[in-house]
Amino acid sequence: MRELEFDGIVIGAGPNGLTTAGYLAKAGLKVAVLERRYEIGGGLATENLLLPGMLVDSHAIYHMMVEYAPPMRDFELETRYDLQWIYPDVQVVMPFKDGTYLALYKDPEKSAKSIAKFSEKDAEAFRNFVQWSDEAMDIFLAPASYVNPLPSIEQAAKLENHPATKWDDELTGYTPKQIVDAWFENDKVRALFLYLATMWGLDYDLEGLGYLVPLMINRGWHFRLSRMGSHHVAHLLGKYISENGSRVISGCVIKRIVIENGEAKGVELDDGTIIRAKKFVCSGLNPHQTFYEYVGKEYLSPELITRLDQWHYSEMSFFTVHLALTEVPQFTAIKNDPELANALIYVVGYESEQDLVDHFEASKRGELHDGGFNCCFPSIHDPIRVHRKAGSEVKHIGLISMECAPYNLKDGGAISWNQKRRSYAERCKKILEKYAPNMNEKTILWDYIGTPLDTENKFPDMKNGCFKQGAYLPLQMGYMRPNEYCGQHDTPIKNLYMCGACTHSGGMITYGPGFNAAEKIAEDLGIQKWWPEPRGVKEAREAGLF
Structure with missing residues (x-):
């Protein structure tokens, strides 16, 4: 049985998973991003689906929060790299x-x-x-x-x-x-x-x-x-992660999240490979995949199971x-x-x-x-x-x-x-x-x-084709996204976090869930944040809004 070890594992190389990994990799952690598909990016997909030489954005095409999204500035995607909007x-x-x-x-x-x-x-x-x-x-x-x-x-x-x-x-x-x-x-x-x-x-x-x-x-x-297609954003995020000493591994079919003594310790792949995580595991998948398919109900409280069953x-x-x-x-x-x-x-x-x-x-x-x-x-x-x-x-x-x-x-x-x-x-x-x-x-x-x-x-994480990993409903937003037990991107299972669109601040490729998960993981691990506060956060806090 092959074993690998990293400081942390991010499950899913969508825009949020790549964002979480990028911040933590630059902070000095050795992170592995595991992706089922052979192309990273999730909804940031640009493919040749028509005639040869024709590239189409097969999922996300309109980018709505570019001027606010922290990774655009913090990763220098438009200055150090060649991202053009x-x-x-x-x-x-x-x-x-x-x-x-x-x-x-x-x-x-x-x-x-x-x-x-x-x-x-x-x-x-x-x-x-x-x-x-x-x-x-x-x-x-x-x-x-x-x-x-x-x-x-x-x-x-x-x-x-x-x-x-x-x-x-x-x-x-x-x-x-x-x-x-x-x-x-x-x-x-x-x-x-x-x-x-x-x-x-x-x-x-x-x-x-x-x-x-x-x-x-x-x-x-x-x-x-995005010039050259939405996938170009994902390509640059992956490049940023690699340049900061971490890895994006495609073709990973996950069998389970390894839980030992109530703590997330890594993942096991379908081929038997064990990938250990010394500090954290972070899932970019929907709540049912994360907890029911990869953790298992035997590790969950009745209260959490009830809330997961209510997710729409x-x-x-x-x-x-x-x-x-x-x-x-x-x-x-x-x-x-x-x-x-x-x-x-x-x-x-x-x-x-x-x-x-x-x-x-x-x-x-x-x-x-x-x-x-x-x-x-x-x-x-x-x-x-x-x-x-x-x-x-x-x-x-x-x-x-x-x-x-x-x-x-x-x-x-x-x-x-x-x-x-x-x-x-x-x-x-x-x-x-x-x-x-x-x-x-x-x-x-x-x-x-x-x-x-x-x-x-x-994209199996988009159940019912739901590109937000969960409907926008009054009891599925903010602190209740996906539920009150996971609303801060941590979970009741020690060292297991969530960063998908099913968490705050939702879908539409805002990079918010990925950024917020990185913030929480860095706080819990006592890691010094190298990045500044996002645009407007300081002003909102001074105005008494946070």
Whole structure:
């Protein structure tokens, strides 16, 4: 039996696991990051899934917290390494069949002018929202992503200490739809902002998480693409870990987490290899994998088992269609505005707020609805994504991305996606064609389809295709993510920690769970932190918010 030994082990080389390992490796620990797949990065996946020479982001594509995420600065990924972010001036365009459109820009004032074409009152409401949400982001919402959370009642009391956080906290009991409807009067404007509020997994009629709505909408004009694809971020994180004396080991099928005398001591691989951990084991997997599959119920208290049994995954996930194109789309509604042809994201298929609500309701019933989605054409912004032979008629790549596709279909359950994927992809293409008539069988030469079931099969930690490793619900957030026993990234098992999206601050590639786990492990081990506090944390603490 082969044995290896490290100071610590991180299970899973997704963005959070790589983040945790990077901080601790630079702090002087010898860390092994164990990854089941043969490519690191988890959701930071860029693959050749279409024709040769065409690179597509098969999971995460829009990066929403770049300016706040600590690893970007602390690991010097943009200065010492070659990470480049693409931040288009036109962020989101929502075209309508009547020839009108809404556009969101990096410059909020330009966005307000677009909104004013529909409603002057909504334009002014948007300006006010930008002011309040920017302040809430800087003083609390972003910094809170990179500190270990307080118990909910204690945190709520502290939010009274600042006008922006008090404003945000007062939204908690309302649904995203109620909040959007209170802010805006025009139906099309409501459709756009409700889409932004819900595109990352908030249900439109869910009460108790209204404080997240300003964050979700605010990020709607802060999206970036990673030059050369999202996987390039993972590649650089892995390089950083290796350069700091630690290892990323792929192809590791884990059999169990080794528990001795109530303490995590390492892992055993499926081939019998034992990898010892002198100081810690940190899991980037979901709670059920970590505790039920790899630890075992015999080591868990009845109270923890009860809470684990209550953990819920989202019932909706991604349905994607990647496109190999001969030309870029020509959207009818924006044909007279060339600047909008370079938008990052187009939201199509929703002519009203009710259209979006109807789509959600159909998905809840397990029905494949002819609703809407967002689409992106990355090669417009990053030509390196398409590297074809001279004379090739394929010039661009495109993406249709629907975040509210049902995992379990009404007729046949999840497995029936295998029979319905092609027909649904064709229906989505027809919807795109209604807004961009040149997107048709003559210009779309190839495609690659991804379903919620595919997401689960590819990434087993994303149960039900849930890219956040657990639904966003009032009792599954903050200090209760994944539960009160593990809400600080440590667990009841000594030296076992968690760093996946099932922990605070959740999913969407914010790097928050990985950073927070590194903070907790360093504190418990008495390791001097070489890194500064994240942006805004000091100011939030001085304001009495933490």
